[in-house]
Amino acid sequence: MDVMLLGTGAADGWPNPFCGCASCQDAARRGDIRGQTAALIDDVLMLDCGPEAPRAAVRFGRTLADVRHILLTHAHTDHLGAQALLFRSWVDVGHVVEVVGPADALDACRPWAGPDDPVRFVPVQAGDTLTVGGYAVRVLPARHQVFREGDAVLYDLTGPDGSRILWACDTGPLPPEWFDAVRDARFDAVFLEETFGDRSDLGSGHHGLPEFFDTVSALRGCGAATETTEVVAVHLGHHNPPITRLRERLRECGARPGTDGEVVRVGDKAEQAHRTLVLGGVRSGKSRHAEELLASYRAVTYVATGGTRAGDAEWAQRVALHRERRPESWSTVETSDVSAVLRAATDPLLIDCLGTWLTARMDLHDVWNGGDMGAVDADITELLDAWQRCPVPVVAVSNEVGSGVVPGSASGRLFRDTLGRLNASVAAVSETVTLVVAGIPLTLR
Incomplete structure (x- = not known):
């Protein structure tokens, strides 16, 4: 199943637009604006459909035309x-949509559907x-x-491929006997x-x-969740700590x-690993943002492409600061052979960064002294192939060089142009591309 989260916020989203608390201010500063929680499954099934969900689907590059x-x-x-x-009734999409839910929810829908509209209501209850x-x-x-007890439900959904998810939104803590229904x-x-x-x-x-934490523990205890189950917190509101701290807290229970x-x-x-490219200028906060994207994973391999620089105290201090803010459970690999790491990975990867990787490959092929630029192009082709075939989630950081001044040397211009082409090529085969400016991540894709 392909589950797109159209929103992950509580009823008032996050941040609450009327609130000035520290959590809301942090979310607003980051541009991390969460809409009301809903999901789109394989482009044909929606889990909840709040007022913000249809527009969110369009904003995220999806259409609801195939939703049945x-x-x-x-x-x-x-x-x-x-x-x-009502909006759907204005478009002839050629098929009926089934609306499934508790009777009270369907009663709220009926006034919005005409007698001849291609809509079928299917009332359900727990069990x-x-x-x-x-x-x-x-x-x-x-x-x-x-309105009354029993007028809200959760869904245990198994897809055509046999994959299975639990949609547990909204609910408070569940009684012990509830977990018998999802045992194993x-x-x-x-x-x-x-x-x-x-x-x-x-x-x-x-x-x-x-x-x-208690519910996740109970799900694990009854075999509903295993070591490979992805546990995702949704319906998040501003009573939570700022997102960086929330990631750390949730990681304690594997969520x-x-x-x-x-x-x-x-x-x-x-098996289709998610690939993310994070671009940004010098000291833009791009590396920190990339680390936050993978903060929920306990085991991550940090691929340092810059290597070591003997006798360079300032560079050593930069490396030390990066290491200090990464979780102790992460491992570090220092190499410019990024393609090999991509192909062999078993844990999520963070590659930092493509700029220093390109520098290392140009050094290797002695491009600065008239060496073989064709060999560098071959390395880029190999990297792109490995990037697309990587079997785990991967985030790569790279320098955005298109906004700077024209370098004063031929070698500088060659590096800028090559890195620009590399960034564009990696972006073209990535699911997510983010530009970080002054510490604020801006989603490009």
């Missing part, structure tokens, strides 16, 4: 923007099982309600809400961090926060 099924968890308006059915297109669906109880499920991915952060006093209908627009691939599609 919408699974609603409950009738709260951040999960149910029923006006989307039901059904087939939706090529997906097997089990409806699970949620500890959450809108061995989910490929769990999307679990985590709304209240350290505020456990705000109600029982959502998870805070302590409750999230990570979701990100708006990310694609989580499970089952057969899990």
Whole structure:
């Protein structure tokens, strides 16, 4: 399954647009604006459809034209923007859409669908099982309600390829007997809400961090989650600590926060590793941002392409600072043979950076003294092939050199031009491309 997160925020998103707390200020400064939680599965099935979800899909380069099924968890308006059915009725897409959910949620939808609209409503309650297109669906109880007990549900979803996910949003802490229904499920991915952060006093209908940890532990204890299950926190709100700290906290239980627009691939599609290119100028914060992207993984291989520089104290200090802020569980490899590392990787990779890698390859082939530039081009081709075939998540950092002054030497201009072409080539075969400017990450793709 291909799970695109259309949003990962709570009802008020994150940051709350009316709030000036430290957590909201941090998110706004980063440009990390999270919409209301929803997901798009294989471009044909939606999990919840709040008012922000349809526009988010377009913003992330997807269309909802092929959506045939919408699974609603409950009738709260951040999960149910029923006006989307009206917008859909204005376009002839040539097929019926099934809207599945608790009866109260469907009742909220009915006024938005005309008698002749190609919409079919399928009421469900906890304990039901059904087939939706090529997906097997089990409806699970949620500890959450809108009007009455039982009017909110969770979904256990198995795809056509046999991959299986748990969509657990919204719910508070679940009773021990709930876990019997998912015993030995061995989910490929769990999307679990985590709304209240350290505020456990705000109600029982959502998870805070302590409750999230307990639920993840219970899922692992009953075999619903295993060592290979990807546990993703969604429905995140501003009661949480700033995102860098939240990543550290969630890593304690083997989980990570979701990100708006990310694609989580499970089952057969899990083999398609996600490739991210992070660009930025000198001291822009690009390396720190790249490290944050992988902060939820316990084991990461940091590929340092700059090597060592004997007698250069300033360079040694830079390297030491980088090492100090990386988790102790990460390992470091110093090499310019990045292609070999990409092909052999078993843990996620962080490559820092392509600029120093290119310098090393140009040095190797003595380009500065009239050596073989063709050999460098061959190295780039090999790198691109290995990048595309890499079997694990990988993030590469590179210098953005297109905005600087024209170098005063022929060798400088050759390096700038070659790195510019390398960046463009890597970007073309990456799922995500981010430009970091003054510490602020800007999503290009």
